[in-house]
Amino acid sequence: MEYNHREIEKKWQQFWENNQTYKTDIDHNKPKYYVLDMFPYPSGAGLHVGHPLGYIASDIISRYKRLKGFNVLHPMGFDSFGLPAEQYAIQTGQHPAITTEQNISTFISQMKNIGFSYDWSREVRTSDPNYYKWTQWIFMQLFNHYYDKDADKALPINHLVAQFEKGGSAAVNAVCDEETPEFTAEDWNAMSEKEQQILLLKYRFTFPEESYVNWCPGLGTVLSNDEVKDGVSERGGFPVERKLMKQWAMRITAYADRLLTGLDTIDWPEPLKEQQRNWIGKSVGASVKFKVASENSDALNIEVFTTRVDTIYGVSFMVLAPEHEWALELTTPEQKEAVETYIKWAASRSEVDRMAEKKVTGVFTGSYCINPLSEEKVPIFLADYVLAGYGTGAVMGVPSGDQRDWNFATNFGLPIVPILDSQKDIDQQADNTKEGTYINSGIINGMTYKKATDTLIGWLEERKLGKGKVQYRLRNAVFSRQRYWGEPVPVYFKDDVPYLIDESELPLELPKIDKYLPTETGEPPLGRAEGWKYKNEYEYELSTMPGWAGSSWYWYRYMDPQNNDAFASKEAIDYWQRVDFYLGGSEHATGHLLYSRFWNKFLKDLGLVPHEEFAAKLLNQGMIQGVTEFAYCLKRESFIYKEQIEGKELVIPTLHGNEGIISADEIEELFFSGDMIEELKSKYPSFEFYVQRLPINHITNNTVNVESLISKNPFRFKSSIFVVKNGWWYAGGGQPKFSNSILEPAKFLTYSEVEKMSKSKLNVVNPDDIIEKYGADTLRMYEMFLGPLTDAKPWNMNGISGTFNFLRKFWRLFFEDQSGKQKWTDAEPTAEELKVLHRTIKRVEEDIERLSFNTVVSTFMIAVNDLSDLKCHKKAILQDMLILLAPYAPHITEELWVALGNEAGTISAASFPVFNPKYLEESAFEYPIQINGKVRANIPFPVDMSKEDIEQGVLANETVQKWLEGKAPKKVVVVPKRIVNVVL
């Protein structure tokens, strides 16, 4: 009986499903362990071999932890709201729920084929109303809370109202919009309901606001910063522009500091933490007010933020962002035209334009302001290197200390004043040093950096002209999308003011609409819903929530997925607490992982969850990239063109070099010379060459299966002529034609590139195909064997036979290949066999604990090689080997477990074997000896010598002396790793 993976895997997957082997319940007799995968978006392309990499690793962890006696929660679900399903709906009119449903079932069946130990009874889908009911519920809590700086946590908005009633704005220290309103208790109580509500929006965690957003006309929606890459949308690659729109926003900035400090408490990869730190971007500095020079006594004060207040005496100009609210107000009549032109021009520039050229641009407003320290008058400019959205949208220009300011000053002929005696070459470039002492700097002349900064901030604070300030790069997150396929926002508008719907009416379900496009008036698709009004009277919010809403809390829903009264019961949360091990891609560093931490902190403040951080440990698996094959092709028209020009009949090139035709020899030569296309082009200018992607599943080792290629893709290649290694091949009119009949299989001139795996790149490898051929256990082991989990690596099948052979070899420890006769015996294992076993236990345990999944596979291979060499078929050894291997290869081990006489399904509840160090001790001391750094020989030590003695070097010295026949070494170093070093 040979190892038959197809039969075995099907059988056990069925068994696990029928017996709910991996169903998990609260069990207070065991410690809990929560292993979470980042749930996928169920795309239409299905699962590819890159997806399971992380899932396999987390499954190994889960199974390992079960063997170690933990009660393991290991769920899976789907982040099922998203753009592709909606785009498909726009094209076909099919409701996105249907597409999503189909895609999910494909995903589930593919996952089940790999033999994951998920508790499928806990599956969640973000697009399920029973799920998004709670996403909406959390949104309502956010609307109903504000961040109180004194309590340093979120508090109910009622608390804020009560304080306003008693003491007005002075009674409150809370996170608020930029301009903090000031009013008395009387003012507040005299306000209308509408006025009060509008004021409260400045404090709520979620609120509508007019803001510049990334508007993507191609997708018809706004995108968050992390959904935009290089000025185009991450999905679809459409251009993105800046647009002022009314949007819901999330006050994530309230948590900026806690998001930063929390990073120190979690075991996440350092690079990822660093990325989050940069994204939050804390800068410590000062804000300073510059008064506009004017006859009026109530002149404007321009506030700037700077991290280098010490350079204030070097200010020679002031710059505002073109979008700054006072831009026009500050413009003198003479400059009006120039300024207006500049503002218009700046607004027309897209992100892409801005990145493409970094020319210095700007315009003088005609106004001046006064440096509060030097009392000098400096000109005010507008320039687009100043960003409206950061700090105050205004910058003091210090050309001697800042390169951008230097460029600007040079361009506009503004003075460059040195302010530190250590500054060098400032007529060539800016010098941002903090060394040295200040010059040309009034009250700080002669001081050093730290003292100067403190002095200045003190001076400014005393006169209320500025203060020490902390500035974050992090901005409030835009929380609406002009889309259909997302969670409806549980808000209606009365008198233009947003109110929450009643909690009892959750979930607010998506209404049916006829088309998934914006309305004729430009409103989001939900504007099409007939009679969709709150209490038949009030307009609902028409935008939906962004993709990250549903994924920002999902790990709690797995704890108690069917609950109708809470997002999860207190009992479930008390038991499961939080995620112990979270596995997913690092591309979510500044999106999902930041938003999730934010929501979790909010829920913690409300007392609903026990931990400040939702995931104690996180690991980023690397991406498995696809290998895309490209073929050099000729445009069919090239031949036609040639035919017309030269009036010759088109000759299909043959093996021999005819005029104007490339011979196989030439191609061979060019193929290896590297720059093939360039050479072909120069030789045959009338031929038009191009490069064509080839679907990877028709190619093995540069050899293309032409028949299958053309039959699966009849239209794709119909106008292509491929350069084939020994002749030409072209596809036209639906039928492949060959230059000569012996061309089979055809060798194309191909080259490959490593890219992200995606359907459109034709480089997707489906795990089902590999499972069919080698089995899920082989796939699982091979993906782990491929290299360190955290590394990105291109998919290749080169080594898969090695893991497959390993499993067959393992099988042969139990069964005779041909006869199927069982081999195991009840005989007592020998010391040597026990040594193999215990060494394996030790290594497997250590390596899994330090997440070195690839070396574990090697350890298994070595063990099986050793046991085969020893012809060891002892049940006592094999039984433990099965448990060790079970996390990696669950199917084959289940099968053999039962074959050895154990009850079906019990291996997952077995105990991980404990290694006994006595089997691992070295039998003899024989150490290599190095003399002056070179290995000379092995030196035998007395067996009765203790390790401590050896390591102290005392006895070693005597022994070495004896061995060296009396020569006394200067120094003998004995190191733990069995080397004796002698210096003569």
Place this chain on the structure above:
RNA sequence: GCCGGGGUGGUGGAACUGGUAGACACGCAGGACUUAAAAUCCUGUGAGCCGAAACGCUCGUACGGGUUCGAUUCCCGUCCCCGGUACCA
């Protein structure tokens, strides 16, 4: 530019706290079994040198230095690749 990660045979990779670099696997070459193939098993496989062989020698972890009895590992400098981010004042 800045931040982070990395560079080891023909290939994927191993070497955990500095201790005989290249485990394990693929590939390749040779052999056994077989009519043959598949499967399986055995041997060899970093480069070079000496030699009939054995023993042995030299070089070798991107490059150049340093610390150390000893460096893939630690330090300094350079080059290259990958990921993130960017007029953030």
